[in-house]
Amino acid sequence: MDSLVRLSFYCFAASSFSLIxxxxxxxxFAVGRVRVLKQTMATSTGHSVDSNSVHHEAGPIGFAxxxxxxxxxxxxFSTLAVVLRWGxxxxxxxxxxYEFSLVFVSFLxxxxxxxxxxxxxxxxxxxxxxxxxxxxxxxxxxDPAMRxxxxxxxxxxxxxxxxxxxxxxxxxxxxxxxxxxAATLFLIATRWSTPWLPSPExxxxxAFRAITIGFPLFTINLILxxxxxxxxxxxxxxxxxxxxxxxxxxxxxxxYLHTRSLRGWRGTRSAYVLLFGxxxxxxxxxxxYFFGGLHAYGGV
Amino acid sequence: xxxxxxxxxxxxxxxxxxVLVDRIWRFFCSVRxxxxxxxxxxxxxxxxxxxxSSVPRAIADxxxxxxxxxxxxxxxxxxxxxxxxxxxxxxTVAIIxxxxxxxxxxxxxxxxxxxxTTPGFLAGAETSATFTSxxxxxDLMATTSALLRTQRYRVLTEKVGDRTHFYADKxxxxxxxxxxxxxxxxxxLVGGIVTSVYGFRETEFIIPEGSRRNxxxxxxxxxxxxxxxxxxxxxGIPMEYRSEITVYExxxxxxxxxxxxxxxxxxxxxTFYQSSFGNAAQMTITDGDGNIVYRDAAELGIFTMRGNPDxxxxxxxxxxxxxxxxxxxxDSNPTNRPELDAMALESGQxxxxxxxxxxxxxxxxxxxxxxxxxxxxxxxxxxxxxxxxRETRFTVLQVGYNPGIPIFIIASVAxxxxxxxxxxxxxxxxxxxxxxxxxxxxxxxxxLAKRDWSGKRDFFKFLEKADDVIxxxxxxxxxxxxxxxxxxxxxxx
Numbered sequence: 001m002d003s004l005v006r007l008s009f010y011c012f013a014a015s016s017f018s019l020i021x022x023x024x025x026x027x028x029f030a031v032g033r034v035r036v037l038k039q040t041m042a043t044s045t046g047h048s049v050d051s052n053s054v055h056h057e058a059g060p061i062g063f064a065x066x067x068x069x070x071x072x073x074x075x076x077f078s079t080l081a082v083v084l085r086w087g088x089x090x091x092x093x094x095x096x097x098y099e100f101s102l103v104f105v106s107f108l109x110x111x112x113x114x115x116x117x118x119x120x121x122x123x124x125x126x127x128x129x130x131x132x133x134x135x136x137x138x139x140x141x142x143d144p145a146m147r148x149x150x151x152x153x154x155x156x157x158x159x160x161x162x163x164x165x166x167x168x169x170x171x172x173x174x175x176x177x178x179x180x181x182a183a184t185l186f187l188i189a190t191r192w193s194t195p196w197l198p199s200p201e202x203x204x205x206x207a208f209r210a211i212t213i214g215f216p217l218f219t220i221n222l223i224l225x226x227x228x229x230x231x232x233x234x235x236x237x238x239x240x241x242x243x244x245x246x247x248x249x250x251x252x253x254x255x256y257l258h259t260r261s262l263r264g265w266r267g268t269r270s271a272y273v274l275l276f277g278x279x280x281x282x283x284x285x286x287x288x289y290f291f292g293g294l295h296a297y298g299g300v
Numbered sequence: 301x302x303x304x305x306x307x308x309x310x311x312x313x314x315x316x317x318x319v320l321v322d323r324i325w326r327f328f329c330s331v332r333x334x335x336x337x338x339x340x341x342x343x344x345x346x347x348x349x350x351x352x353s354s355v356p357r358a359i360a361d362x363x364x365x366x367x368x369x370x371x372x373x374x375x376x377x378x379x380x381x382x383x384x385x386x387x388x389x390x391x392t393v394a395i396i397x398x399x400x401x402x403x404x405x406x407x408x409x410x411x412x413x414x415x416x417t418t419p420g421f422l423a424g425a426e427t428s429a430t431f432t433s434x435x436x437x438x439d440l441m442a443t444t445s446a447l448l449r450t451q452r453y454r455v456l457t458e459k460v461g462d463r464t465h466f467y468a469d470k471x472x473x474x475x476x477x478x479x480x481x482x483x484x485x486x487x488x489l490v491g492g493i494v495t496s497v498y499g500f501r502e503t504e505f506i507i508p509e510g511s512r513r514n515x516x517x518x519x520x521x522x523x524x525x526x527x528x529x530x531x532x533x534x535x536g537i538p539m540e541y542r543s544e545i546t547v548y549e550x551x552x553x554x555x556x557x558x559x560x561x562x563x564x565x566x567x568x569x570x571t572f573y574q575s576s577f578g579n580a581a582q583m584t585i586t587d588g589d590g591n592i593v594y595r596d597a598a599e600l601g602i603f604t605m606r607g608n609p610d611x612x613x614x615x616x617x618x619x620x621x622x623x624x625x626x627x628x629x630x631d632s633n634p635t636n637r638p639e640l641d642a643m644a645l646e647s648g649q650x651x652x653x654x655x656x657x658x659x660x661x662x663x664x665x666x667x668x669x670x671x672x673x674x675x676x677x678x679x680x681x682x683x684x685x686x687x688x689x690r691e692t693r694f695t696v697l698q699v700g701y702n703p704g705i706p707i708f709i710i711a712s713v714a715x716x717x718x719x720x721x722x723x724x725x726x727x728x729x730x731x732x733x734x735x736x737x738x739x740x741x742x743x744x745x746x747x748l749a750k751r752d753w754s755g756k757r758d759f760f761k762f763l764e765k766a767d768d769v770i771x772x773x774x775x776x777x778x779x780x781x782x783x784x785x786x787x788x789x790x791x792x793x
Binding site for chain 2: 198199200201202204205209212215216219220223226230231232234235236237239240241244245247248251252254255258259261266267287
């Protein structure tokens with residue numbers, strides 16, 4: 001069992017390096033490059049005049065291809081890390097922040113690849129794989145004791161409902177990250193002249209599509225959490241801070257879905273709501289650090 | 301003169317009440333107002349969430365003058381405040397009014413959409429396609445309709461002069477998805493109210509082994525503990541407690557099963573959770589005529605002996621006799637402060653004292669007077685004969701009675717099905733006109749997909765098929781982001 005845990009950690013390390021490198025590649029591609037064109041013109045007086053013109057254009061496509069390939073590695077290794085840990089623990093690894101974040105990295109990198117393939121937008125990786133890479137750095141910073149597989153405390157020795165409750169939460173966080181990436185690119189594309197970025201309309205669509213996956217998943221997360229709370233504690237809802245922070249995040253995305261139906265709100269204002277929604281997601285994700293209450297386990 | 305006077309009067313004045321009702325109605329129907337209400341609710345939830353965290357304290361540490369404000373923040377129970385209840389009520393009313401207001405429009409879109417359009421609309425559309433075909437107007441319409449139908453579109457046509465107008469849409473029923481979703485939200489609130497009004501939670505529902513206890517609260521339920529089992533690790537840590545119980549409704553056994561930690565048992569709206577357990581004494585008490593006045597197990601350990609916290613104690617109330625019996629079991633931890641174990645009871649013994657049922661202790665106070673019972677041997681106290689039959693155990697269950705469960709289930713299904721309908725079956729619409737041309741007919745069509753990337757993509761996918769079926773390439777009016785679409789990139793190439 002120990003060897004599986006160690007192998008899982010090595011896979012995580014490989015995914016971390018892959019995703020950090022992928023993020024760098026995607027950023028270089030998304031930022032684009034500046035090309036200075038020098039022109040020499042002859043004048044009627046027989047002199048020549050040099051003129052320089054500056055052109056902004058897309059970054060070398062090679063960087064984007066490397067970014068995709070490295071993200072594929074990152075997705076493969078992080079997924080393998082999850083599977084090996086699953087095998088070692090005997091249950092899906094979602095019991096502490098190390099495991100939770102590992103699964104998040106796996107889901108996010110896979111989800112990014114799906115969206116990249118669906119929309120053929122590689123620039124999205126500049127944001128999404130950066131978040132995934134940052135999350136791997138966070139995992140490195142966690143107490144090494146969390147890398148071990150420990151017996152579950154009774155509150156977590158439950159059933160499939162708990163696994164799907166937390167799994168739906170992680171997957172919805174990953175989709176919210178994709179929406180955040182698209183919203184960020186949207187705001188950049190509408191504020192500055194960046195013709196090499198995808199059109200704002202497409203970015204708006206990517207963000208919306210991500211939310212149409214994430215919002216129902218987050219709703220499932222809340223419902224299954226309530227069902228499990230009823231199984232474990234006899235009440236559906238206790239106004240626990242983690243519960244209410246999840247409700248807060250859900251409401252923010254509820255506001256987003258309503259703003260899209262308003263003329264003048266679809267686009268820039270909706271994108272700002274998505275940035276706020278992502279801040280709410282981070283708040284909920286790391287809530288265990290500053291909340292007490294019923295969710296105050298997970299090793300932080 | 302009379303004419304002038306008549307003209308100066310207002311044409312029509314609506315009653316004030318009608319104007320007021322109209323304004324209130326419009327306020328509740330407004331999406332902007334709904335967004336403001338949800339945003340305010342979101343803010344309250346954030347304030348309430350932070351109250352359960354160390355964040356306000358950190359703010360006060362950073363900015364000391366805010367100390368008083370932060371104290372008030374911690375003191376305010378947001379989720380039980382009238383402001384929170386008020387905004388939830390406002391939102392509920394808004395959802396109901398807005399839903400009622402939208403039903404006719406959505407129903408008309410589904411059942412009787414406007415079929416005709418104008419050339420001006422098609423000319424002004426962001427994206428459109430024009431096919432010039434050698435076919436007649438009717439043939440081209442038939443071909444287009446057939447193609448649209450293969451794409452799951454409903455096609456409605458209307459002849460206006462020599463032109464044929466058409467309206468095609470698919471997934472029109474997804475427009476109804478908003479109703480189950482918002483109904484689900486309201487049902488969640490209703491479920492919460494029903495539970496808080498009619499539900500209850502019993503945290504210490506004690507049943508000795510072999511006994512039956514009433515749940516009460518007008519449920520008509522009672523529970524019998526058939527058997528209690530526990531298992532322990534070698535170092536004395538409990539591994540599992542298991543209560544084998546039978547639930548009775550109005551005296552009839554309706555369900556039997558095991559209850560363990562994390563595996564409660566439910567019957568209708570009642571759920572039984574394993575909480576803890578303890579030892580009990582099976583007792584038989586008869587009066588002077590030999591009538592049994594008590595035969596049941598008495599829980600030991602719910603109380604402890606006054607003066608010795610290691611000695612479990614229990615009570616038996618005999619209302620018919622006007623008496624209350626106090627039982628004390630042997631010291632459970634004799635090595636801890638042995639000087640307190642004044643009774644020095646041995647295993648198989650119980651101390652028993654008698655008091656009036658009003659609880660006022662007299663000469664028979666605990667530890668003073670009373671008798672020591674030995675298992676299996678009757679003892680006389682006044683007219684009563686008391687026998688300590690055997691040691692047994694009791695279980696402590698928690699009982700949750702939640703009549704909102706069916707409402708909660710319906711609400712969850714409504715929420716998720718509403719979201720699935722709305723998000724995964726988007727309503728797609730296309731309008732078009734087929735007019736007679738110089739050598740046949742001209743078809744101009746446009747999607748209703750303003751600032752809708754997916755809507756335009758679906759339209760271009762349709763054009764790709766239409767090219768082959770109609771047999772001519774259309775003249776496509778490009779959107780600004782033409783490069784996003786594979787179809788346009790190929791066409792331009």
